Amino acid sequence: MxxxxxxxxxxxxxxxxxxxxxxxxxxxxxxxxxxxxxxxxxxxxxxxxxxxxxxxSDEVTTYLQLNEYSQQTTTQQIRLLTLKRNEKLADIHQCEDQVAAIDYLRLQLNEGKQYGHNREK
Known part of the structure; x- marks a missing residue:
């Protein structure tokens, strides 16, 4: 092709x-x-x-070189994939924390408790 x-x-x-x-x-x-x-x-x-x-591209190169040149690469390739998975999970957890903070601020706004809203003057 x-x-x-x-x-x-x-x-x-x-x-x-x-x-x-x-x-x-x-x-x-x-x-x-x-x-x-x-x-x-x-x-x-x-x-x-x-x-x-x-x-x-550097990580792809490393992964492919392991595949290309070594007979016992499965463990090393799994290690690379696990590192990337852990990075992605850390990103997800950070996003979850950010969403929780957004939800908290929204709750505060809805209850009128932030920045003195609904205060009597």
Whole structure:
């Protein structure tokens, strides 16, 4: 399957295809003439998924290098995924705290208790 067909069918960005071309094919020409194989598609889907979950390009590179060069990479890959999961959970908890603070301020406003509202003059 050529680059345009892969891009359209799997909704992959130019960035993902270019990264793949550099990281896996070791070619940065981004040629439309290259035919992607089923193996290529597995790598491309992995790269897309890693970006979707919040990996940056350095983290994607590290993840793929583990996959590419080491026989015992599962533990290391799980560690990288766990670190990213913990980051996302920390973000979620921070957002939950912010929502709780918003709810508290809304409650205070609704009860007229903030900033002296409903005070007699």
């Amino acid at each position: 050529d680059r345009r067909a892969v891009q359209a069918r799997y909704k992959l960005s130019d960035q993902i295809l270019s990264d793949y071309d550099i990281w896996i094919k070791n070619d940065d020409t981004s040629s439309n003439e290259y035919e992607y194989t089923d193996t290529d598609l597995v790598y491309l889907q992995t790269i897309a998924e890693l970006y979707t979950i919040g990996f940056n």
